[in-house]
Amino acid sequence: MTSGNGTRAPQTGTAATAPVDAAATTWRRSAFAAAPVCMTAYGLTRLIDDRHGPGPDWSLGHLALLAGVLLFVPVFLGLRRAAAPGRGRVRRWFADAGAGIGLLGVLAVTGQVLIDLFVGFCSVDRATMNELFERVQSHAGVKPVFYTVGPLLFYVGLVLLMTQLAALRAIAAWRPVVVVAGIVLAAGDLDLLPVAGVLFLLALAPLGGLPGAVVPAPLIPGTDPGL
Numbered sequence: 001m002t003s004g005n006g007t008r009a010p011q012t013g014t015a016a017t018a019p020v021d022a023a024a025t026t027w028r029r030s031a032f033a034a035a036p037v038c039m040t041a042y043g044l045t046r047l048i049d050d051r052h053g054p055g056p057d058w059s060l061g062h063l064a065l066l067a068g069v070l071l072f073v074p075v076f077l078g079l080r081r082a083a084a085p086g087r088g089r090v091r092r093w094f095a096d097a098g099a100g101i102g103l104l105g106v107l108a109v110t111g112q113v114l115i116d117l118f119v120g121f122c123s124v125d126r127a128t129m130n131e132l133f134e135r136v137q138s139h140a141g142v143k144p145v146f147y148t149v150g151p152l153l154f155y156v157g158l159v160l161l162m163t164q165l166a167a168l169r170a171i172a173a174w175r176p177v178v179v180v181a182g183i184v185l186a187a188g189d190l191d192l193l194p195v196a197g198v199l200f201l202l203a204l205a206p207l208g209g210l211p212g213a214v215v216p217a218p219l220i221p222g223t224d225p226g227l
Contacts, residue, residue, distance in 0.1 A: 012136070029208030031074040036201035038068030043193025053126035059117065066113045069106055075204065076102040078162040082170060082210040094164055102157020108150025115146060155183045162186070170210060178203040 045061030052058070076099045084095035115136055123129040137143045144150065162176035182199035185192040 009021070017036045019223075020192050026202055028074045028078060031200060032078070032208035033205040035068050035071035035075055036197050036204055038064045038071060039200065040069065040194050040197030043195075043197055047191060053129060054120040054123045058120045060101055062113050062117050066110065066117075069109045069113065069154075072098065072158075073103065076114060076157060076161070078208065078210070079158075082207070083161055083164045083168065085211075091164075091168075097159065098157050098160035098164060098197070100157070101160065105151060105154025105157055107144055112146040112151060115142075159183070165207075165210075168182060171207065175203040175207075 001210065023097035042061045045064060046052070049055070049057035049061065080095045080099035083098070084092045119129050119132045123132060137147065158179060159176060162171070162179050165171045166173045166176050178199050182196035182203070185199070186196040192223055
């Protein structure tokens, strides 16, 4: 647009913010794939580190895990947006509950990873790490909040949201089943974390394209995206 003297006026409003919005949309959508990839990287690094002690493998693996966990923030928010369009109060409440529980789990796992990184940084061998872990976890509330009960909320929230989306036929019914399988594998044997990460990737990666998952947009009644 030009002004009266023939000079071009600066763009404002939607046109000016379009590149920013596009970048944010791309970042949110990529989180659905990047989060499981980072968790898979942590699992692979853990397999390489046969000592499970202080050193580059411990630090790099936990940094990958930290990145993966934090990337689940836009994933939880995106799944909530996809599950909660419309006016149904119960539907919105269920989606809010799933996202809220999942985000509490994100906080718990983040705290656990930060503790693990701190202990690894302050230790010279595995024996020192064990001693420091015992001292840290001896404080009231630390173990249940960051190591036992708290991290479970991450998985509970994820399963709730995936189950709701499957019940709404917004995603295929096999996707929450694959997520549950990944959770069972990770809980049963930490050496299977890479497999669990791949299962999460298979189930979650395409869901960044769900209506409303990246930007608020209601699902069209009667449609089945088949994701």
